[in-house]
Amino acid sequence: MANRVEKPIDTEDRDDKNERDIVLSARDVTVAFGSKVVLDNLNLNIYRGEILGFVGASGTGKSVLMRTVLRLLPRRSGTIKILGQDFDELDEPQRNALDMRLGVLFQQGALFSSLTVKENIQVPMREYLDLPRSLMDELAHLKIRMVGLAADAADKYPSELSGGMIKRAALARALALDPELVFLDEPTSGLDPIGAAEFDELIANLRDSLGLTVYMVTHDLDSLFSVCDRIAVLGKKQVMVEGTIDDMLAYDDPWVQAYFKGKRARAIVPQDDGARHGGSGK
Numbered sequence: 633m634a635n636r637v638e639k640p641i642d643t644e645d646r647d648d649k650n651e652r653d654i655v656l657s658a659r660d661v662t663v664a665f666g667s668k669v670v671l672d673n674l675n676l677n678i679y680r681g682e683i684l685g686f687v688g689a690s691g692t693g694k695s696v697l698m699r700t701v702l703r704l705l706p707r708r709s710g711t712i713k714i715l716g717q718d719f720d721e722l723d724e725p726q727r728n729a730l731d732m733r734l735g736v737l738f739q740q741g742a743l744f745s746s747l748t749v750k751e752n753i754q755v756p757m758r759e760y761l762d763l764p765r766s767l768m769d770e771l772a773h774l775k776i777r778m779v780g781l782a783a784d785a786a787d788k789y790p791s792e793l794s795g796g797m798i799k800r801a802a803l804a805r806a807l808a809l810d811p812e813l814v815f816l817d818e819p820t821s822g823l824d825p826i827g828a829a830e831f832d833e834l835i836a837n838l839r840d841s842l843g844l845t846v847y848m849v850t851h852d853l854d855s856l857f858s859v860c861d862r863i864a865v866l867g868k869k870q871v872m873v874e875g876t877i878d879d880m881l882a883y884d885d886p887w888v889q890a891y892f893k894g895k896r897a898r899a900i901v902p903q904d905d906g907a908r909h910g911g912s913g914k
């Protein structure tokens with residue numbers, strides 16, 4: 633986009649140990665509601681180009697963390713840097729410039745029901761850019777094609793779409809401003825297994841073709857095994873463990889063991905197969 637303000641990744645946001653750029657870092661983040669502490673000195677890195685799957689038992693704070701990172705919830709303490717920048721240190725135009733580099737797909741899609749798919753996709757464009765209508769139409773159609781929707785979906789309202797189409801339309805809106813980092817909150821929930829697998833494939837393809845970094849909250853074991861390069865598990869108010877599927881299988885915690893070695897997991901991936909690797913391997 634013409635008025636995007638690019639800022640090179642700071643050297644401090646490079647993990648020299650594994651030679652990767654850190655696009656999101658949370659340091660000692662604490663979030664509480666009154667006396668109820670949900671996240672307690674949480675630390676997390678997300679690396680450029682990866683698909684990070686974020687899991688944890690219900691109520692552990694996955695949504696709270698995502699909403700905190702997106703500044704929809706206040707934190708009590710700690711530092712969050714996105715693409716090398718700390719929102720707290722930015723002025724309004726700089727915040728807007730950074731916001732434009734992020735895309736978000738909320739649970740249930742969260743499309744505006746009174747707007748068509750095309751108009752939904754154009755909401756961020758209208759908010760952040762000043763483009764002629766014809767160009768916005770062209771861009772919206774491009775995003776519609778990108779997420780695998782038929783061209784005639786453009787003029788449909790959310791109520792006329794299937795669950796899978798709503799997810800794709802919401803993804804198109806998340807991609808409206810060509811973001812570098814995309815947040816997906818349970819993107820495959822409510823989809824049948826085939827629809828979910830297709831959506832996973834779409835995300836992996838978009839990551840490969842657009843160089844996206846993806847932060848995906850999910851309960852979907854298939855997604856974790858098929859498209860996520862790394863997994864982070866939220867538990868005990870912190871990121872309890874992060875790494876590959878093999879790291880999860882080796883981690884000694886009852887919830888992690890039950891989740892990754894339970895009956896459903898066993899149906900998806902062999903548990904004693906040294907040849908298996910988590911993710912699509914970036």
Ligand SMILES: Nc1ncnc2c1ncn2[C@@H]1O[C@H](COP(=O)(O)OP(=O)(O)OP(=O)(O)O)[C@@H](O)[C@H]1O
Pocket residue numbers: 665670688689690691692693694695696697
């Ligand atoms: N605005 C709020 N005020 C008070 N408590 C809240 C608020 N938002 C979340 N919580 C509490 O924070 C905890 C974490 O909630 P959160 O929705 O982040 O869990 P989650 O891990 O996303 O769960 P699920 O997998 O079921 O979606 C819960 O105990 C919830 O009740």
